[in-house]
């Protein structure tokens with residue numbers, strides 16, 4: 325069996341965040357790079373000195389970066405260029421090093437939209453309720469607006485729901501108003517469902533039958549309480565790995581200019597998250 329080894333011509337990509345020890349991105353991207361036989365490698369960098377790290381990235385000629393918590397917003401002031409979509413979302417999750425210029429973009433919205441379109445088809449006729457108004461909600465709402473969906477936003481802090489809704493021509497609600505909100509799709513972008521809120525869901529189970537599709541962008545655990553309740557109520561469900569997969573696919577294609585080996589990447593995720601299957 326041939327074992328691939330980096331050499332003097334190997335291109336380097338990576339993820340910057342803090343912490344990054346549990347990130348699935350190295351697994352996803354290295355599996356994709358190996359599947360296509362590209363002379364590239366992808367590493368995880370635990371970064372607290374963001375400005376220093378970015379000058380190192382330029383100096384070392386690192387070709388592309390994924391950006392995760394806590395740097396998605398703060399990185400924006402250190403980049404040479406930010407594209408319109410990342411400006412609209414207010415966050416960068418992807419950097420391309422183009423001839424020494426660091427260009428920021430955002431692929432989280434593509435991940436969310438593709439994950440939804442797989443189950444729902446076209447979104448321009450759909451009413452979608454987004455739970456949350458944080459960083460990932462901004463990407464999800466931007467993606468839905470781009471596809472022409474009607475967007476409704478509910479958040480614990482109403483002021484944040486209102487600000488986001490006003491930017492994207494959406495409506496906003498408190499969680500108490502959910503019984504009166506009509507939509508066919510719900511997307512949870514809050515951290516409710518993750519530890520320590522493992523046994524909480526923002527949608528009471530008696531309301532679930534009125535929705536056709538429930539997506540949770542939380543992927544640890546894979547089946548949140550919201551998704552377990554939704555399955556029981558007969559809704560179609562989408563877990564957070566689909567968004568994670570498709571945002572990485574979009575990054576890979578931007579960096580390499582080649583179609584990503586989606587099936588390989590999907591297998592890598594499944595092996596990591598569901599080792600018994």
Ligand code: NAP
Nearest residue numbers: 456457458459460461480481484513514515541564567568
């Ligand atoms: P964030 O910017 O901190 O926003 C957190 C959101 O959750 C806010 O809307 C916040 O409401 C809400 N929230 C937190 N605790 C709550 C509670 N106890 N009750 C009600 N609402 C609560 O975080 P983020 O970056 O958007 O990330 C949110 C989740 O998305 C994380 O679990 C992250 O792992 C996941 N994520 C997944 C993907 C993927 O590819 N699948 C990508 C990005 C993020 P307030 O505004 O009221 O504080």
